[in-house]
Amino acid sequence: MFRLFDLSLKLNGFQMKEATRIFDSILAVPEGGYQEFTESCRGKIVAFHLKNNPFYQSLVLAKNLDLNSDGDFTKHWNDLPVLTKKDLQKPLAERLSKGYTPKTVFVNKTSGSSGDPFIFAKDKEAHALTWASIIYRFGWYGIDFNRSYQARFYGIPLDFLGYQKERLKDFLGQRFRFPIFDLSDFFLEKVLKHFRAKKFDYINGYTSSIVLFAKFLQSKNIILKDICPSLKVCMVTSEMLFEEDKILMEKQFGIPVVNEYGASELDLIAFQNTKNEWLVNAETLFVEILDENNQPVPHGKEGRVVITSLYNKAHPFIRYDIGDIGVLDEKSTWKKPILKQLLGRTNDIAVLPSGKKSPGLTFYYVTKSIIEDDGNVKEFIIRQVKTDTFEIDYVSEIELTAPQIQKIQEAIDKYLEPGLHFTYHRKEILERTLRGKLKQFQSSL
Known part of the structure; x- marks a missing residue:
């Protein structure tokens, strides 16, 4: 059969045979040696960018780190800077490694769903590995x-x-x-x-x-x-x-319905396998869950999702804060990390009058369990407009009744805190992003 998809990748300069060979060799690394293998990959990509990427050099120098004294990136890993999306909002040419130009790499733009869009690049070998990763996971089904x-x-x-x-x-x-x-x-x-x-x-x-x-x-x-x-x-x-x-x-x-978690600038981050585990991509990425001090938290505890792209030489994504909050399962290993829970975006945190901080999707989740009970409400979004004031836009066949609204308020009081005020607006259609995504919780604070 004529393989049109493979041909399209080849015409775009992606050498899939070589990428598949490398990806298969990564899969073959045994569990017992996977920590050492991953730490070696981390060290190599950091060393490459410290030598070839002025943008990354400047970020490391700003932290006054002397990583060249012993070259042990495993020992110094938790001292490396954490990149944010705002760090990357500068011309792409200023962020590319030596030997790469916008014409010789894969260039794209993030969706901006986090509020911080930017243009990014992958060298074609790294992007071919991304495709090898995607093809492998979709092949499970x-x-x-x-x-x-x-x-x-x-x-x-x-x-x-x-x-x-x-x-x-x-x-x-x-x-x-x-x-x-x-x-x-x-x-x-x-x-x-x-x-x-x-x-x-x-x-x-x-x-x-x-x-x-x-x-x-x-x-x-x-x-x-x-x-x-x-x-x-x-x-x-x-x-x-x-x-x-x-x-x-x-x-x-x-x-079957499969849950996928990815980022265009990286790869598939986690993909539900046939055993219903949300398996983290440990082949092309290194995923950490960090606290507010940029230190790893124990498995089972929530924190910021921070990701290192292990093979992208054109552009550094080293300890890159993707803007999400998640939890790794206690059963996770170096070769088989499992994403237990994804709690939402870090910029979707609701700060309540008591000082309590709660992921915005908590409101969405609590409200959803009631608001869609009879199938009348098709979809809805929640906006925080003041510390104690929220607005709900919803699409429905008929308007919400007073008893339904009272039931929602009681659930909010129970699961979050009392004294929060909600107003409801029935809409014909909900506003989506330019790419068609529905931002389910929005904070105006």
């Missing part, structure tokens, strides 16, 4: 990018050239895209017709959009696999996946 047909729930540029470019990429990648800026029942009826007519192998896209499609199917009493028997699996990404939503999707789609 029988997905082959050359053969498997994807139903894609994503945003799309609306300018002519950007739109056509994405459509071409979809064609080369065996994908059919459903733009998610209009998620009305009228549009979802069109989506359903495509599933009746096309032999999709899997679904991939933003969590909130796919949840809405599942609710639409529920209202029609339709199991998607009944009308599209070729479907194998659904992968959701970019937004929080709640257990109730996963149960709903698996029921209405008739297929």
Whole structure:
């Protein structure tokens, strides 16, 4: 069979045979030697950027670290600077390593969902390894990018050239895209017709959009696999996946739902395996959970998700604070780290009148358990406008009743603290980002 996807990668300069060979050799490293292997990879990438990247050199020098005295990056690892997205908001040319230019690397832009977008780069060898990692993980579910047909729930540029470019990429990648800026029942009826007519192998896209499609199917009493028997699996990404939503999707789609956690500037960070473990990518990344002093916390304790890209020589992502809060499972090992929980973004913390700090998604989670109980409310977002004042925008068939609102208030009082004020605004449609993501909690403070 003609392998169109492989050809598209090759035409873009990604040597996949070599990347796959390297990736397979990483997989073959035994558990007993994996800590030493990872520490060696960390040391090599730090040494490379200290020698070849003036931007990274300046960050290390600013901390007055003398890492050249013994060259032992394992011993000094926790003293290395933690990069933030604001550190990276300067011209790309100032951040590239010697020997690399914007024309010789893979260049892209982050989504900006954290509020701090920036342009980033990967050398083509590192980006090929990223693809090897993605292909490997999707393969757990029988997905082959050359053969498997994807139903894609994503945003799309609306300018002519950007739109056509994405459509071409979809064609080369065996994908059919459903733009998610209009998620009305009228549009979802069109989506359903495509599933009746096309032999999709899997679904991939933003969590909130796919949840809405599942609710639409529920209202029609339709199991998607009944009308599209070729479907194998659904992968959701970019937004929080709640257990109730996963149960709903698996029921209405008739297929497994897989939780994906990634970042365009890095790789897939964690991907649910067939044993229902949220397995962290320990092949191309090193993932740490750090406290407020940039020191590692014990497994099982929450902290900031900080990631090192082990093979990107074009641009340093060393101890890079991605802006999320997470927990590694107590069972985690160097070769098999497991993400126990992802709690949300660090800039989505609600500071309450008592001084208590709570992840914004706590409000969303508590409210969600009540507000969607009868299926009336399709989706909603929460905004903190003052320390004690929140607004909820929601889309529903009928307006929330006073008893429902009272029930929500009681849950908030119980799980967070009393005295918080909520106002409710019924909307026809919720505002999404330019890429179509739904930011479920927003703080204006």
